Amino acid sequence: MRYRTFGKIGFQVSSLGFGAMNLPGVPLEQARAALNYALDNGINYIDTAAAYRNSEEIIGECISHRRDEYFLATKTGKRDYASAKEEIERSLTRMKTDVIDLLQIHYVNYVHEFKAAMEEDGAYRAALEAKKAGKIRHIGITGHRPELLAKWIQKDEFDQVLFHLNLAQPFALNELIPELTRRNMGKVAMKPLSGGFIQPVDKAIRYPYSQDVHVIISGMVSVDEVKENIAAMEREVEDAEREELERLALRLGTHNCRRCNYCSCPLGIPIPDVMISSVIREELGLLPKGVGFYEKHKEKIVSCADYEPCKEKPQCQQQCPYHLPMQSVIQKAAASY
Numbered sequence: 001m002r003y004r005t006f007g008k009i010g011f012q013v014s015s016l017g018f019g020a021m022n023l024p025g026v027p028l029e030q031a032r033a034a035l036n037y038a039l040d041n042g043i044n045y046i047d048t049a050a051a052y053r054n055s056e057e058i059i060g061e062c063i064s065h066r067r068d069e070y071f072l073a074t075k076t077g078k079r080d081y082a083s084a085k086e087e088i089e090r091s092l093t094r095m096k097t098d099v100i101d102l103l104q105i106h107y108v109n110y111v112h113e114f115k116a117a118m119e120e121d122g123a124y125r126a127a128l129e130a131k132k133a134g135k136i137r138h139i140g141i142t143g144h145r146p147e148l149l150a151k152w153i154q155k156d157e158f159d160q161v162l163f164h165l166n167l168a169q170p171f172a173l174n175e176l177i178p179e180l181t182r183r184n185m186g187k188v189a190m191k192p193l194s195g196g197f198i199q200p201v202d203k204a205i206r207y208p209y210s211q212d213v214h215v216i217i218s219g220m221v222s223v224d225e226v227k228e229n230i231a232a233m234e235r236e237v238e239d240a241e242r243e244e245l246e247r248l249a250l251r252l253g254t255h256n257c258r259r260c261n262y263c264s265c266p267l268g269i270p271i272p273d274v275m276i277s278s279v280i281r282e283e284l285g286l287l288p289k290g291v292g293f294y295e296k297h298k299e300k301i302v303s304c305a306d307y308e309p310c311k312e313k314p315q316c317q318q319q320c321p322y323h324l325p326m327q328s329v330i331q332k333a334a335a336s337y
């Protein structure tokens with residue numbers, strides 16, 4: 001396992017971080033085995049969030065007796081002071097710890113949400129107070145819009161940012177990562193498999209591993225998955241492989257969707273998933289999870305073409321800050337059934 005100094009935070013973090021988001025979906029003993037195997041094999045960064053069902057409780061139950069062996073990162077999705085304060089206290093209790101290493105303001109994608117979190121009565125003040133009280137050590141932020149995140153870190157209020165970086169979403173490389181490097185901040189990449197669409201797993205992990213980030217958070221739920229993820233990082237990425245991965249990322253990123261979720265579809269079509277996976281499917285095929293996704297949403301995807309209110313002006317496209325042609329991508333995907 002490779003270890004890197006985590007920017008100004010200074011901790012020696014493992015390049016692979018354990019993403020605990022999906023642990024609530026598996027039996028507790030399986031989660032316990034996966035978490036402990038990860039710690040036994042060099043992973044020392046655990047990432048969760050108050051919003052991930054009972055993920056924090058699982059961490060408290062399964063590994064709090066080994067608390068000095070891992071850097072613990074969680075998130076608050078609250079924007080106001082009182083609710084964030086309450087949620088931080090709840091996280092401490094649920095994870096059976098006296099201190100959270102990194103508290104991130106979670107999923108900030110809109111300017112108005114950022115403003116709400118940062119104003120006098122916002123979540124950031126609750127985080128600062130908890131930091132002064134020794135209940136959290138560092139404050140970070142997470143979001144899906146890298147160019148906005150690059151602006152929001154200009155006042156040095158944060159120590160770390162969590163962002164998408166994978167073969168299908170290389171957008172953080174443009175402004176965000178260079179800015180984080182300039183500021184010596186913690187750089188954490190999430191979703192190497194883009195929610196289970198990118199394959200093979202080895203290639204998916206090795207792309208962010210080849211880039212300038214400290215930690216790659218991969219969602220894992222079993223010992224086998226931890227082994228598979230660790231194995232992908234056994235060798236360093238040499239120049240030739242890095243260049244090949246970067247060329248592939250350029251092709252897979254042509255959909256340009258940031259997963260900001262500004263768009264919504266009255267038919268319930270998960271637009272960002274279709275946008276991103278459409279290109280992956282053409283280039284690499286899909287993992288079983290991706291195939292299952294298309295089976296599950298077939299009816300909705302197919303009905304986009306007949307949805308009268310969108311015939312003249314697609315409703316989704318009016319909401320996209322990147323002006324993407326979602327309707328034609330959805331209808332092309334429908335043609336593949």
Ligand code: SF4
Pocket residue numbers: 264265266267269271303304305307310314315316317326327330
């Ligand atoms: S164009 Fe299709 S995907 Fe977009 S909102 Fe309308 S029905 Fe939904």
Ligand code: SF4
Pocket residue numbers: 256257258259260261262263271272275319320321322323324326
């Ligand atoms: S299609 Fe546009 S609005 Fe929808 S998630 Fe992607 S970037 Fe955001």
